[in-house]
Amino acid sequence: MPMKTMRILLVEDTHDVGEAIAKRFEAIGHAVDWETDGRAAAEIIDFTEYSLIILDVMLPGMDGFEILKRLRRSGNAVPVLVLTARSEIEDRVGALDLGADDYLVKPFDFRELEARARVLIRRRTGGEATNLIKCGDIAIDRGARSVHVGKREVQLKRRELTLLEVMAARPGRVFSKDELLDQIFGFDEAANANAIELYVGRLRKKLEGAQARIVTVRGLGYQLVAGDAA
Amino acid sequence: MQHEPSLFARLARRISLVLGIGAAILVSAAWYYAETAADKAYDRLLVGAALQMAESLSVERGALSARLPTSAFELLGLAERDRIFYRVIDTNGKTVTGYDDLQNPAPPDGARDAVSISEGIYKGEAVRIARATRVLADPSVTGHAYVVVAQTNEARSALTRELTLRATILVVVMSFLAFAGAMLAIRYALQPVERLGAAVRRRDPHDLTPVSVGVPRELDPFVSSINHFMGRLNERVDLLQRFIADAAHQIRTPLTALSAQIDLLGHDKLDKTGRQHFERVQQRTGELARLTNQLLSHAMVIHRADSIQLEPISLVDVARRAYRAAIPITVDPDIVISFEAPDDRPFVLGDAVSLREAIVNVIDNALRHGTDQRLEVRVRSDALDAYVEVEDDGPGIPPEGWEKATQRFATSKSHEGSSGLGFAIAQEVVNAHGGTLGFRARDEKSFTVILTLPLHKGPAK
Amino acid sequence: MMKRFTAALIATILALTSQVLAATDNHTRFPALQTETGKLTIYSTTDLAAMKPLIDDFQRTAPGISIDYIEYLTNELHALASEACRKDEPLGDLLLSSSVDQLLKLANDGCAASHTSPETLRVADWANWRDEVFGFTYEPAVFVYNTRKVPPAEVPRTHVELADLLRERLDYYRGHVGTYDIRLSGIGYLLAFNDARQTNTVFGRLLESMARASAVARCCTGEILEEVASGRLYIGYNMLGSYAYDAARRHPDLRVVVPRDYTLVLSRGALIPKSAERSDLGAQFLDYLLSERGQSIARSNAFYFSETGGLPPDVDGPQNLKESGIAQPIRIGPGLLAVQDWAQRQRFIEDWSRSLIELNSPEWTRE
Numbered sequence A: 001m002p003m004k005t006m007r008i009l010l011v012e013d014t015h016d017v018g019e020a021i022a023k024r025f026e027a028i029g030h031a032v033d034w035e036t037d038g039r040a041a042a043e044i045i046d047f048t049e050y051s052l053i054i055l056d057v058m059l060p061g062m063d064g065f066e067i068l069k070r071l072r073r074s075g076n077a078v079p080v081l082v083l084t085a086r087s088e089i090e091d092r093v094g095a096l097d098l099g100a101d102d103y104l105v106k107p108f109d110f111r112e113l114e115a116r117a118r119v120l121i122r123r124r125t126g127g128e129a130t131n132l133i134k135c136g137d138i139a140i141d142r143g144a145r146s147v148h149v150g151k152r153e154v155q156l157k158r159r160e161l162t163l164l165e166v167m168a169a170r171p172g173r174v175f176s177k178d179e180l181l182d183q184i185f186g187f188d189e190a191a192n193a194n195a196i197e198l199y200v201g202r203l204r205k206k207l208e209g210a211q212a213r214i215v216t217v218r219g220l221g222y223q224l225v226a227g228d229a230a
Numbered sequence B: 001m002q003h004e005p006s007l008f009a010r011l012a013r014r015i016s017l018v019l020g021i022g023a024a025i026l027v028s029a030a031w032y033y034a035e036t037a038a039d040k041a042y043d044r045l046l047v048g049a050a051l052q053m054a055e056s057l058s059v060e061r062g063a064l065s066a067r068l069p070t071s072a073f074e075l076l077g078l079a080e081r082d083r084i085f086y087r088v089i090d091t092n093g094k095t096v097t098g099y100d101d102l103q104n105p106a107p108p109d110g111a112r113d114a115v116s117i118s119e120g121i122y123k124g125e126a127v128r129i130a131r132a133t134r135v136l137a138d139p140s141v142t143g144h145a146y147v148v149v150a151q152t153n154e155a156r157s158a159l160t161r162e163l164t165l166r167a168t169i170l171v172v173v174m175s176f177l178a179f180a181g182a183m184l185a186i187r188y189a190l191q192p193v194e195r196l197g198a199a200v201r202r203r204d205p206h207d208l209t210p211v212s213v214g215v216p217r218e219l220d221p222f223v224s225s226i227n228h229f230m231g232r233l234n235e236r237v238d239l240l241q242r243f244i245a246d247a248a249h250q251i252r253t254p255l256t257a258l259s260a261q262i263d264l265l266g267h268d269k270l271d272k273t274g275r276q277h278f279e280r281v282q283q284r285t286g287e288l289a290r291l292t293n294q295l296l297s298h299a300m301v302i303h304r305a306d307s308i309q310l311e312p313i314s315l316v317d318v319a320r321r322a323y324r325a326a327i328p329i330t331v332d333p334d335i336v337i338s339f340e341a342p343d344d345r346p347f348v349l350g351d352a353v354s355l356r357e358a359i360v361n362v363i364d365n366a367l368r369h370g371t372d373q374r375l376e377v378r379v380r381s382d383a384l385d386a387y388v389e390v391e392d393d394g395p396g397i398p399p400e401g402w403e404k405a406t407q408r409f410a411t412s413k414s415h416e417g418s419s420g421l422g423f424a425i426a427q428e429v430v431n432a433h434g435g436t437l438g439f440r441a442r443d444e445k446s447f448t449v450i451l452t453l454p455l456h457k458g459p460a461k
Numbered sequence C: 001m002m003k004r005f006t007a008a009l010i011a012t013i014l015a016l017t018s019q020v021l022a023a024t025d026n027h028t029r030f031p032a033l034q035t036e037t038g039k040l041t042i043y044s045t046t047d048l049a050a051m052k053p054l055i056d057d058f059q060r061t062a063p064g065i066s067i068d069y070i071e072y073l074t075n076e077l078h079a080l081a082s083e084a085c086r087k088d089e090p091l092g093d094l095l096l097s098s099s100v101d102q103l104l105k106l107a108n109d110g111c112a113a114s115h116t117s118p119e120t121l122r123v124a125d126w127a128n129w130r131d132e133v134f135g136f137t138y139e140p141a142v143f144v145y146n147t148r149k150v151p152p153a154e155v156p157r158t159h160v161e162l163a164d165l166l167r168e169r170l171d172y173y174r175g176h177v178g179t180y181d182i183r184l185s186g187i188g189y190l191l192a193f194n195d196a197r198q199t200n201t202v203f204g205r206l207l208e209s210m211a212r213a214s215a216v217a218r219c220c221t222g223e224i225l226e227e228v229a230s231g232r233l234y235i236g237y238n239m240l241g242s243y244a245y246d247a248a249r250r251h252p253d254l255r256v257v258v259p260r261d262y263t264l265v266l267s268r269g270a271l272i273p274k275s276a277e278r279s280d281l282g283a284q285f286l287d288y289l290l291s292e293r294g295q296s297i298a299r300s301n302a303f304y305f306s307e308t309g310g311l312p313p314d315v316d317g318p319q320n321l322k323e324s325g326i327a328q329p330i331r332i333g334p335g336l337l338a339v340q341d342w343a344q345r346q347r348f349i350e351d352w353s354r355s356l357i358e359l360n361s362p363e364w365t366r367e
Helices: A014-026 A036-048 A064-073 A089-097 A110-125 A158-170 A178-184 A194-208 B007-056 B068-077 B156-200 B219-263 B272-307 B315-328 B350-368 B398-405 B421-432 C002-016 C048-061 C076-089 C101-110 C159-168 C186-200 C200-212 C221-230 C241-250 C278-290 C292-302 C333-342 C342-358
Strands: A007-011 A029-033 A050-054 A080-084 A102-105 A133-135 A136-142 A146-149 A153-154 A213-217 A219-223 B059-060 B063-066 B084-089 B093-097 B115-122 B127-139 B142-153 B311-314 B336-340 B347-350 B374-381 B386-390 B436-443 B448-452 C028-029 C038-044 C064-070 C096-097 C133-135 C138-145 C178-181 C217-220 C235-240 C254-257 C263-266 C268-272 C326-329
Touching: A007 A014, A007 A036, A014 A029, A014 A110, A014 B219, A014 B347, A029 A036, A029 B219, A036 A064, A050 A064, A050 A110, A064 A080, A080 A110, A110 B219, A133 A158, A158 A194, A158 A219, A178 A194, A178 A219, A194 A213, A194 B336, B007 B059, B007 B068, B007 B115, B007 B127, B007 B142, B007 B156, B059 B127, B063 B093, B063 C342, B068 C235, B068 C333, B093 C342, B156 B219, B272 B350, B272 B421, B311 B315, B315 B347, B315 B350, B315 B374, B315 B386, B347 B350, B347 B448, B350 B374, B350 B386, B350 B421, B350 B448, B398 B436, B421 B436, B421 B448, C028 C048, C028 C159, C038 C076, C038 C278, C048 C064, C048 C241, C048 C278, C048 C292, C064 C186, C064 C278, C076 C096, C076 C101, C076 C186, C096 C101, C096 C278, C101 C133, C101 C186, C101 C268, C101 C333, C133 C333, C138 C221, C138 C241, C159 C200, C178 C186, C178 C221, C186 C200, C186 C235, C186 C263, C186 C333, C186 C342, C200 C342, C217 C221, C221 C235, C221 C241, C221 C254, C235 C241, C241 C254, C278 C292
Parallel strands: A007 A029, A007 A050, A050 A080, A080 A102, B336 B374, C038 C064, C038 C096, C178 C217, C178 C235, C263 C326
Antiparallel strands: A133 A136, A136 A146, A146 A153, A153 B336, A213 A219, B059 B063, B084 B093, B084 B142, B115 B127, B127 B142, B311 B347, B374 B386, B386 B448, B436 B448, C028 C064, C096 C268, C133 C268, C138 C235, C138 C254, C138 C263
């Protein structure tokens, strides 16, 4: 998925790791500034604006926590993803307490890193919407990006969530497949109507047990109805 | 450990021994003094009577004559039950009157005292004998005349007995008072020891801070030994903690570098065989990473079980965090994954970090080995316990393998190279929390791992 | 009378030569009321007449016991008992003697067995020594007179009055006053000795008056009482109250006076010999004597006087001896040893004889 070029700061002193991360993000079209020294990184942050900072904890010069602390003290809200090799969960907890947005424990899956980074970047660009959409017993928290069916919190993938958001915004309205395609994939992404059927299928499965449900309107498309009565 | 009698019992025994010996000595002394006193008292009567009798001697018509005064006998009669024997001996050694077989004791060392006292036997009875000497200088009768008065010892013995008995009662009462007082004093003196013991007993086993109970000087070495030991233990624990952290860092960094390099390698450039090898390397590296994580995690939870104080925590919060951490973003989108929590927030006494590690491992295990289409994480509670249930629709573990499942490196799916540490970690953690790890298989499509933890009834922190 | 006295003298001599007594007229046997289970032997100085009611009543309480009652004069009995004790031979199961000083001497010499029972606890302190010698009667030493011979105005009520009366009416009373011969009677000696202790001057005066009045000395109470009753003697001095009262009941002319200045009170003594064969029976009889029942019989039939009760009727004297404070009980205790001291006794009797007998009673010089 091609996306807007983002500027990412990577602070990682292990050369092999830093190189791989930098290459991976550059490969998907982002600009990566790679620093190996904590102090230098802290200085760069002061005058450069980034979309994401990937921060290792153990650093020469100044450790990741210190950088994070300074960053948040100066009011910078840039998303930070902390990498840690120390098994101690204090690292993780500490990182979250100090204002990290997410963390990964080394060794990690590079695809997972990429996915998490994407989530953070999107959350940033998508704004801080905290509005809650409800349709029957389905509740969508756009800020927390979570979906509840009754008491059950259901894990949805990004596109499934987008699909549900679109349909839940106007319950009862029938959306055609093309309409949904545009909403979910944008115009620049190659996808066909089959993809919509796939997502609708998954969504139905994940919302199983809810009173609200996605109804297929033959020949027209899909609609979300609040409950049995509707 | 050999069980020595308590300090209290030892002191009590010693003190009662000392008091007993003391009492015995005192009673003996009392008996001795009582006897002396009784002898003194009744000797006065005896001497008085002897002197009175001696006084009554006179020379009549050239012969010694005795007009024994009744008062002398009445004086002796003050010892009501004692028999009285007397003899008056004239200057020629002839008996003037009285019992002529009564001995005339020679005064010891030839003393020429007017009165002498001695012990003797008369008519088969022990008697006390007083002899009064009267020097006569009458022209017809010249020399020493004697009055010998003997008295049995009944009154003396009775008085001795009575005095001794009274003294004994006093001694016994005093001994009991002293004993009771000593026991109270010992109890009081031993209180700090009991306080210290109670403080040590009450301590959380994970609390390695110095003991801060105020104790008397005598117990200082004991307390400082405890504190020294605690300090060392604490250092060891810290060292171990640092070691685990360092080891984690030291192992993970090159491991991360390794997977980073593999990632860089890319598989597009390889031919088919090369790609196969590449994928296997990638897979094995992933396993290595996971195994490392689990090993470190295992070391960590064991360490924490020994060193972290439990505190009330919300099980829902912990489980939700674990749920978020355990489900990767890159998970297969076809799997229905859900988290369900009750309205009330059950609290358990626990270590949030370890518990989360346990739940993460169970979920991770389910994702890797169980889940086909569905993974459900639930938190619920009843009157006594709180439960975290991780249910998947995989084949699960057959009941006969449940016991083995929680053992380290045991797995039902060895061909997949699973480390099998997940359940071991979870087991370790719930056990340290006083809970249990259980399994439930409903049918082919439902296998549940249940972590049961006792509910915390107290106030949440 | 004289015959009996002579027999007693012979008995004394026999006893002193350790001969077994063969006399039969002093021996009375009380067969058991039922089948005999035990034989109690009592050696006594008390007249059988006085003891008989008690013995009869005792046998009612213990019908299986036969009793040998053997009578002696006090001095005889003492001599016998001392001898038996010295030789460790049995002599009866119970000794009864009005001469308690002799019993006390026996006890002091270790011839008595101790006995305690609920009954002995009732005995007054002054009448119990070592639980060996018990006083079981309460007998004042009294004057007796013949009403036909002594006009009411002249009846002496104190020792001083008696002495004065004898001095003032010397001629009338000469040869008509009787008392114990203390050479023969232990009880006479005991009373005289205690008289001397009470008031030396009064006793001296009385002795002198009696001597001048040619007082006659007799061995036994009975003789004097009979002589007073018959009128041969006008006044008897230091008679045992019980015998005197008994005689007064039989002879209307005989009157009893309890002296009002002081009254010696004698308690007859009982002692269980150490070597008694049936000391249990002795103790049983002793307990009976001390018991309420025995005391009551004694009061009504034998000894008439008691420590607590009033005087018997027709006795001239204070209403209640004890309360009037004139009673001088002769304490049963070591003080009696002084009485028993033979040197003392010898001299006392010598003095007494010299003043009373030798000077005025030539008929008694045969000793």
